[in-house]
Amino acid sequence: xxxxxxxxxxxxxxxxxVQPLIGKFILPWFGGSPAVWxxxxxxxxxxxxxxxxxxxxxxGWLTPRxxxxxxxxxxxxxxxxxxxxxxxxxxxxxxxxxxxxxxxLLSVCIGxxxxxxxxTGPLLQSWFSRxxxxxxxxxxxxLSNVGSLLALISYPFVFEPALRLAQQAxxxxxxxxxxxxxxxxxxxxxxxxxxxxxAEEPEDSGSKESEKDISPPEPPCRIDQLLWLxxxxxxxxxxxxxxNQQCQDVAVVPFLWVLPLSLYLxxxxxCFDSERWYVxxxxxxxxxxxxxxAYWVLSSGADADFPLLILxxxxxxxxxxxxxxxxxxxxxPQPRYLTKFYLMIAAGGALGGVLVTLGAPLVxxxxxxxxxxxxxxxxxxxxxxxxxxxxxxxxxxxIGAWAVLMILLSLMCVAFCIQAxxxxxxxxxTSRNFYGKLRVIEYLDDYDKAYYSLQHGCIVHGVQFxxxxxxxxxxxxxxPESGAGLAVQxxxxxxxxxxxxxxxxxxxxxxxxxxxxxxxxxxxxxRFYDINPDVIRMADEHFSYCKYSEADxxxxxxxxxxxxxxxxxxxxxxxxxxxxxxxFSSDSIPMHLLTxxxxxxxxxxxxxxxxxxxxxxNRHIDLEPLVRGLADEIGYEAALFDNxxxxxxxxxxxxxxxxxxxxxxxxxxxxxxxxLEWPKDARAPVVWTDDFSNLFELLIWD
Numbered sequence: 001x002x003x004x005x006x007x008x009x010x011x012x013x014x015x016x017x018v019q020p021l022i023g024k025f026i027l028p029w030f031g032g033s034p035a036v037w038x039x040x041x042x043x044x045x046x047x048x049x050x051x052x053x054x055x056x057x058x059x060g061w062l063t064p065r066x067x068x069x070x071x072x073x074x075x076x077x078x079x080x081x082x083x084x085x086x087x088x089x090x091x092x093x094x095x096x097x098x099x100x101x102x103x104x105l106l107s108v109c110i111g112x113x114x115x116x117x118x119x120t121g122p123l124l125q126s127w128f129s130r131x132x133x134x135x136x137x138x139x140x141x142x143l144s145n146v147g148s149l150l151a152l153i154s155y156p157f158v159f160e161p162a163l164r165l166a167q168q169a170x171x172x173x174x175x176x177x178x179x180x181x182x183x184x185x186x187x188x189x190x191x192x193x194x195x196x197x198x199a200e201e202p203e204d205s206g207s208k209e210s211e212k213d214i215s216p217p218e219p220p221c222r223i224d225q226l227l228w229l230x231x232x233x234x235x236x237x238x239x240x241x242x243x244n245q246q247c248q249d250v251a252v253v254p255f256l257w258v259l260p261l262s263l264y265l266x267x268x269x270x271c272f273d274s275e276r277w278y279v280x281x282x283x284x285x286x287x288x289x290x291x292x293x294a295y296w297v298l299s300s301g302a303d304a305d306f307p308l309l310i311l312x313x314x315x316x317x318x319x320x321x322x323x324x325x326x327x328x329x330x331x332x333p334q335p336r337y338l339t340k341f342y343l344m345i346a347a348g349g350a351l352g353g354v355l356v357t358l359g360a361p362l363v364x365x366x367x368x369x370x371x372x373x374x375x376x377x378x379x380x381x382x383x384x385x386x387x388x389x390x391x392x393x394x395x396x397x398x399i400g401a402w403a404v405l406m407i408l409l410s411l412m413c414v415a416f417c418i419q420a421x422x423x424x425x426x427x428x429x430t431s432r433n434f435y436g437k438l439r440v441i442e443y444l445d446d447y448d449k450a451y452y453s454l455q456h457g458c459i460v461h462g463v464q465f466x467x468x469x470x471x472x473x474x475x476x477x478x479x480p481e482s483g484a485g486l487a488v489q490x491x492x493x494x495x496x497x498x499x500x501x502x503x504x505x506x507x508x509x510x511x512x513x514x515x516x517x518x519x520x521x522x523x524x525x526x527r528f529y530d531i532n533p534d535v536i537r538m539a540d541e542h543f544s545y546c547k548y549s550e551a552d553x554x555x556x557x558x559x560x561x562x563x564x565x566x567x568x569x570x571x572x573x574x575x576x577x578x579x580x581x582x583x584f585s586s587d588s589i590p591m592h593l594l595t596x597x598x599x600x601x602x603x604x605x606x607x608x609x610x611x612x613x614x615x616x617x618n619r620h621i622d623l624e625p626l627v628r629g630l631a632d633e634i635g636y637e638a639a640l641f642d643n644x645x646x647x648x649x650x651x652x653x654x655x656x657x658x659x660x661x662x663x664x665x666x667x668x669x670x671x672x673x674x675x676l677e678w679p680k681d682a683r684a685p686v687v688w689t690d691d692f693s694n695l696f697e698l699l700i701w702d
Contacts, residue, residue, distance in 0.1 A: 003189070004128050007182040008140055011120035012147030014113075014176055016265075019044055020155045020257055021168050022084065022110055028592030028690065029091045030098050031531040031559045034247035035357070035434045037257050038240050039099050042353035043106040044114070045236065045346070051118025052346035056339040059126040068191035071123070075180045075187075078112035082173040085109075085166060091562055098434045099357065113176055120183060122342040127190050145269040152258045152265065164691040220333045225344055227331055227384065232348025233355070234376050235324035239264045240356040241370035242317045245298075246310065259310070260317055267321040271329045278326030283319060284381065290319040291374055298371065320377040327384040365430035366437055428452065428542060435532040440542045442466075447648055451475075452542055454513050456535075462513030463650055464543045471544065474518040475650035477582070477615060481674055483641035483656020487578045487611045488519045490671050492664045506551075507576040507605065509560040509593065510583035511535050513543040520551025527574065528553070529560035530583075561592055564601055574605040582615035594623070595688045599630045599659075612636075612659040621698050622683060627657040629685030636661050640676045 023040045030036045058067045090105045092098060106114075121144045128140060159168055220228075243260045270277045293312040333341050360369040428440040439455045450466045463475045478484050488494075493502045503523030508516045511530035520526050526549065530536055536555055539546060546553045556563050560583060567574065579602055583590050592598060594614075602612055616623035624640070631638035639658045645651065665671060686697055 003182070003186055004124050004140060005143055007179070007186055008121055008124055008144045009147040010175070010179050010182060011117045012144040013151040014172065014179060015117040015151070016148040016261075017151040017155060017159070018084065018110060018114065018172055019261075020152070020160075021165070021172060022086070022106065023257065024160075025086055025165060025169075026090070026102065026105065028561060029559065030102065031435060031590060033098075033435045033531075034244050035098070035361075035436075036102065037247065038244060038353075038357050039102045039434075040106065041240055041243075042099075042350070042357040043103045045350040045353040046103075047107070047111060047114045048118040049343075049346040049350040051115045051120075052122055052339070052343045054115065055119040055121075055123035055126065056343045059123060059339050064127075064190045067123075067127075068187035068189075071187045072184050074112075075116055075184055078116045079177060079180060081109065081112050082176065083169050084113070084173060085169045093558065116183070117176075117179070118346075122339050124183075124186060126339050127186070145265050145272065149262055149265045149269065152262045156258055161692060161694065220331075220337060220341075223387070224331050224333075225340075227380070228328060228341060228344040229348045229351065230380055231324045231328045231331075231384075232345045233352040234348075234373060234380055235264065235267075235321045235328075236349040236352025237356055237369060237373040238317055238320045238324070238377060240353060241367070241373050242313050244356070244367060245370050246313055259314060263314055263318045264321050267318065267325045271322065271325040275329055278322060278329065280326065280385070283323050283326065284385075286319045287323065287378060287381070290316040291378070294371070294374055316374070320374060323377055323381050327381065330384070330388070361432050361434065365432045365439075429538060431534040431538065433532070433534050435534070438532075438534055438538060440538055445647060445650065449650075451650060452513075454535075454538060454543070460652070461535075462515050462539075462543070464513055464515070464545065465650060470650070472518060472548070473649060474515050476512075476515060476652050477617065477654035478515040478518075479643055479646060479649060479651030479654075481643040482651075482654050483643075483658050484516065484578075484580045484582070484613045484615070485519065486641060486671055486674060487580075487613045487658055487665075488516075490665060490668050491577055491611065492609070492662065492668075493577060504577045505575060507574055507579040509579070509581045511539055511555065512582070514539045514545035514549075514553070516580060517545040517549035517551060517553050520549040520553065522550050524551035526551045526553050527576075528555045529563055530555065530557065531559045533557060561598055561601065564605055568601070568604055576606050576610055578611045578613060579606055580613045580615075591688065591693050592690065594626060594630070595690050595693070596630060596633055597690050599634055603634065609662040609664075610660065611662060611665060614657050614659065615654060616657055617653075617655045621695070623698065624655075624657070624678070625683040625685050626688060626698060627659065628678070628682075629687040631657075631659045632685055633687050634659075637666065639666060639671075640678055641674055642676055643674070 019040065023037055026040075027036050058070060062070065086105060086109050090101070090109075092101055121140070125140050159171075163171065239260055243257060246256050246260070294316045297309060297312045328345070332338075356369050360367075426442040428442055429438075430440075431438040436456055441453050441455060442450060443453055444450055449470055451463050451470075452466065453463045454461045460476060465471050465473065465475070474480065474485060480486075480489065488504065488506060491504060493504055503521065503525070506516065506519070506524065506526045508526065508528045511528045512535070514528065516528075517526055528546075536557060546555070564574075581593060581602070583593055599612070603610075606612060614623075614627050616627060628638050636659045639660070641656045641658065643651070643654055645653045660666065666675075683697070686694070688694075
């Protein structure tokens, strides 16, 4: 028993420890998008399905000796890919389909070890159930989930802050070698049983009559098997959709990956430990406030406070996953069919991943998989209740309060769907791809001026008036008194009349609608970097800043950091006078653009007297101490600027930090007039690196 428990525990720990580890490795390569993690999850779920299929096949078709021999051979072969450090050759160039590239990368780098780890749970439980007749293997499944949960919780709080990524990868690889020896020992023990089939059930050899009474358990019906698949898929959809919803408005960090996945595993642990923990009437009642809370958060959009947002999303996901997994356990088969049961669970998980990662972006232009997943959870519970002969609603005979509850849930689901599909009538264009959802919407301001707004998620990424003379004005976060506007207008190379002898070279990370091009003068060069091809297309089709700019405008497709790194590798420094960093996706920050390594890269592309302008407006994260810390680390001065709203000019309030040692610029009277002192109660400066970033120290909790 002990060797099975230890091996399964270690396999589960490594299985879930590698997920945030490898995800953090490749996150900067693909723009820091929330879809990076959901694509990783899809890859893990597919590999898990392959591992469960392998376990189901060899447990059902091979003798113990052949099972053990095959497994030992595959374990040995899987060591060949260690250590699990992705090669730089996998970095995208900007034109590839990111989902496919990530899945190929993960299959090559960790596919072999992940396959062996994922097959361990069901395979060793199969061996245990047949060699220890009469003892339930489902406790081992709960133990595996405990190992998985411990791995997830320990990563952001223990391993991530203590070890660099390369050290984490080497440590994981060494632990995997230890696992192969333990698993090989279990395989050798099974091989000793010989070539005969393993006993399925205990036999009473003392009586022929008792042998006649023993019959194989009845196989589960097709409807039960379909419910296994549907319930597992629904739980997976809710997990991934919840992760997407959280990350798109905060930041793509391991903690916001780990929290939903940890709760997801907790529901597995609770439900599979014992059926008594899932009290159907209780969770049926809890579905009502859970659905109502999710409806409220989605209606509030980005205005919801961060702690409340995380609390509601987490509570809703926990209740829904408890329903899915609790009903799943109620339908579990006899141990004889457990590998098939686990196979259907894995297939459901992979199906949920496919629906969220591949299907939803093709079918929906909004994140509709989240509300639809919650509705599907309610519907599946009603189906399970309807089919349960021990339940008061069996065969559709509702009584009393339960009928009222069912009606209430149904009405809430209808309201949820209406809210999810309620779009403004003035939408001009919509788009959704790997990097998020985009909408161009036409509005009228308080002065009856029409304008187009580009929204990424629930955050405005730029506006432009439709009529002259307002059409050429810099708007939104780039007004004349914004940090970016001041950096360009009052750069020492500009003369007072705005027609300097030496034109400016301006770099902008994050295209938006191309508003910075409004500052371009004849002879200037403005070079935009943006990873999202749909942003580039919409800026060209529906906005005219880049088209009619007096400057020479160039747009580079691809992650800005990778593009800048390749330019340096090719011996090409852009020598920017001003470099603007504003690449938020919705309200989420691409953290790889705000690390020490990224700032050092920026200064390789800036002139000695250049100005680095960083937009730090954010509802959930206080970026001031981070930018101050980065400026101190590289030895430059950080100046704070904050402008107010100007509705008539279409300007939004924004906060910028300009990092520079250009004394002539900093001493300019107009610049000094707009510069702010750092708050006395400001947090201490911090520095993020590619290997370490602590989101908690910058969260805005009020």
